[in-house]
Amino acid sequence: xxxxxxxxxxxxxxxxxxxxxxxxxxxxxxxxxxxxxxxxxxxxxxxxxxxxxxxxxxxxxxxxxxxxxxxxxxxxxxxxxxxxxxxxxxxxxxxxxxxxxxxxxxxxxxxxxxxxxxxxxxxxxxxxxxxx
Numbered sequence: 030x031x032x033x034x035x036x037x038x039x040x041x042x043x044x045x046x047x048x049x050x051x052x053x054x055x056x057x058x059x060x061x062x063x064x065x066x067x068x069x070x071x072x073x074x075x076x077x078x079x080x081x082x083x084x085x086x087x088x089x090x091x092x093x094x095x096x097x098x099x100x101x102x103x104x105x106x107x108x109x110x111x112x113x114x115x116x117x118x119x120x121x122x123x124x125x126x127x128x129x130x131x132x133x134x135x136x137x138x139x140x141x142x143x144x145x146x147x148x149x150x151x152x153x154x155x156x157x158x159x160x161x
Contacts, residue, residue, distance in 0.1 A: 034160050035092045039153030040084045046145045047080075054141075062131045084149075087111055091150040096157050108150025109143045116142025 060067060090111050095104035120135035120142075 031096065031157055031161070032088060032093070035088045035096070035153045035157045036084060038156035039087050039092055039149050040080065042152035043084055043087065043145060043149035044080055046148060050141055050145065054137075058137055059134065062134050083115065086115065087146060087150050088153060091146075092153040092157065095150070095154050096161075099158075101151060101154055101158075104150045104154035105147050109147035111150070112143040112146025113139070115146070 055067070087108060091104055091107035095101065095107060116139050120139045123130045124132065124135050
């Protein structure tokens with residue numbers, strides 16, 4: 030049951046924050062810098078798969094360990110670390126393999142990944158602590 034509670038809370042937080050971010054950032058940052066590389070609309074089944082899998086990682090590697098330790102700072106720090114590793118993998122790979130990939134896109138995206146992951150893990154932790 031703790032996994033389901035943590036998963037639900039973390040998923041809602043992550044999706045909500047990411048939806049707000051993408052609603053603002055696509056037209057202002059990603060579209061001007063990536064242009065034709067972007068689809069006209071996202072592939073929703075693939076996006077859903079990302080969210081479902083990524084939240085598992087946040088819960089397993091950040092929320093549950095922090096809940097076991099009783100530390101919201103651990104939730105925040107481990108969430109940020111998961112974001113650094115996951116978004117860093119994507120952003121550094123793009124920088125190394127895609128011709129003319131803008132450095133600023135990777136820096137902004139990496140900063141966002143760290144931030145949203147830390148925040149979502151913290152929410153998952155808080156809800157789990159509140160319901161325990």
